[in-house]
Amino acid sequence: MSVKLIQFVRWLVISTTLMQSTVIGGRETNFRAIFNFGDSNSDTGGLSAAFGQAPPPNGITFFHSPNGRFSDGRLIIDFIAKSFGLPYLNAYLDSVGSNFSHGANFATAGSTVRPQNTTKSQSGYSPISLDVQFQQFRDFKTRSKFVRERGGVFKELLPKEEYFSGALYTFDIGQNDLTAGYKLNFTTEQVKAYIPDVLGQFSRVIKGVHGEGGRTFWIHNTGPLGCLPYMLDRYPMSPAQMDEFGCAKPFNEVAQYFNKRLKESVEKLREELPDAKITYVDVYRVKYRLISHAQKYGMVFNFSFIVVAYLNYENVVK
Ligand SMILES: *[C@@H]1O[C@H](CO)[C@@H](O)[C@H](O)[C@H]1NC(C)=O
Numbered sequence: 001m002s003v004k005l006i007q008f009v010r011w012l013v014i015s016t017t018l019m020q021s022t023v024i025g026g027r028e029t030n031f032r033a034i035f036n037f038g039d040s041n042s043d044t045g046g047l048s049a050a051f052g053q054a055p056p057p058n059g060i061t062f063f064h065s066p067n068g069r070f071s072d073g074r075l076i077i078d079f080i081a082k083s084f085g086l087p088y089l090n091a092y093l094d095s096v097g098s099n100f101s102h103g104a105n106f107a108t109a110g111s112t113v114r115p116q117n118t119t120k121s122q123s124g125y126s127p128i129s130l131d132v133q134f135q136q137f138r139d140f141k142t143r144s145k146f147v148r149e150r151g152g153v154f155k156e157l158l159p160k161e162e163y164f165s166g167a168l169y170t171f172d173i174g175q176n177d178l179t180a181g182y183k184l185n186f187t188t189e190q191v192k193a194y195i196p197d198v199l200g201q202f203s204r205v206i207k208g209v210h211g212e213g214g215r216t217f218w219i220h221n222t223g224p225l226g227c228l229p230y231m232l233d234r235y236p237m238s239p240a241q242m243d244e245f246g247c248a249k250p251f252n253e254v255a256q257y258f259n260k261r262l263k264e265s266v267e268k269l270r271e272e273l274p275d276a277k278i279t280y281v282d283v284y285r286v287k288y289r290l291i292s293h294a295q296k297y298g299m300v301f302n303f304s305f306i307v308v309a310y311l312n313y314e315n316v317v318k
């Protein structure tokens with residue numbers, strides 16, 4: 001149990017420290033807005049707004065109370081926004097106190113690329129799958145234009161029309177598509193077999209955003225699934241299937257297979273959309289390195305937080 005818990009908090013801590021200097025540093029920083037699509041890796045309040053607040057102790061180390069993130073602190077997307085001098089992104093679904101002038105976050109914890117054929121209460125997956133997030137984005141874009149014309153405070157709370165083409169479009173989704181198959185007792189071969197469909201639907205959304213004027217894309221690959229405590233807890237592995245850092249090799253191999261195919265999809269998109277700038281970000285490598293060299297990177301574990309967060313996480317997001 002404690003090994004899994006340690007891995008879980010590593011996972012959380014990673015979210016708060018990951019990208020700040022490694023990937024964002026050195027990039028042009030003239031984006032006026034960010035639009036994000038994804039799952040719990042980048043949800044800043046979507047699932048909480050729709051289905052109830054992420055429970056404590058989430059938020060404990062940075063915001064000092066729950067704030068819509070399934071993390072003790074900030075997420076990579078928070079550091080991305082900060083690195084461009086922009087405020088943290090509000091969730092599109094959060095109707096209270098949100099300011100979307102610099103972008104919006106369509107991610108919800110538990111989201112998948114493909115719409116699932118199970119309800120949230122059956123499987124835990126968010127009904128706000130990537131296709132729904134794209135619809136919400138389109139609606140947001142269209143309505144922002146009209147509502148800004150009303151003037152007053154709306155002009156301050158919604159992005160200018162030209163921000164949409166100049167925005168950074170970020171994506172971090174796919175992890176839950178992989179776990180969804182295992183949840184239905186699929187074999188690894190069966191999970192691999194539907195990955196092309198997942199990536200086909202993913203590419204369709206990138207093209208959809210491009211069709212709406214988006215030109216700059218920042219695409220995270222999926223992390224080491226086999227290091228996630230809820231996977232280790234749910235699907236016990238034989239010692240031979242574990243690596244030296246306590247991660248399940250078969251799940252990590254599926255994640256790597258997904259990433260290989262994702263990278264190919266991105267290469268194809270670059271050919272099909274020559275005027276787009278598409279960056280593929282190897283989050284898997286960074287996360288796995290942090291997990292396998294936690295001490296070296298100064299990870300500090302709060303066991304009380306770990307236990308409570310783990311138990312709550314199990315109940316809220318699968
Ligand atoms: C849901 O069911 C439809 C119709 O059978 C199928 O085409 C689709 O692939 C299924 N989706 C998933 C995520 O399994």
Ligand SMILES: *[C@@H]1O[C@H](CO)[C@@H](O)[C@H](O)[C@H]1NC(C)=O
Nearest residue numbers: 087099100101102153156157
């Ligand atoms: C919304 O955010 C923008 C950009 O940070 C800021 O200039 C503006 O004052 C904010 N408006 C309100 C009403 O908070």
Ligand SMILES: *[C@@H]1O[C@H](CO)[C@@H](O)[C@H](O)[C@H]1NC(C)=O
Nearest residue numbers: 118123181182183184185186
């Ligand atoms: C998967 O297998 C487990 C254990 O045999 C069983 O309890 C569960 O109902 C199965 N799930 C599905 C969706 O078939």
Ligand SMILES: *[C@@H]1O[C@H](CO)[C@@H](O)[C@H](O)[C@H]1NC(C)=O
Nearest residue numbers: 057060302303304305306308
């Ligand atoms: C550790 O977590 C517990 C419960 O989540 C919290 O009450 C405590 O303040 C945390 N300690 C530190 C040093 O952050």
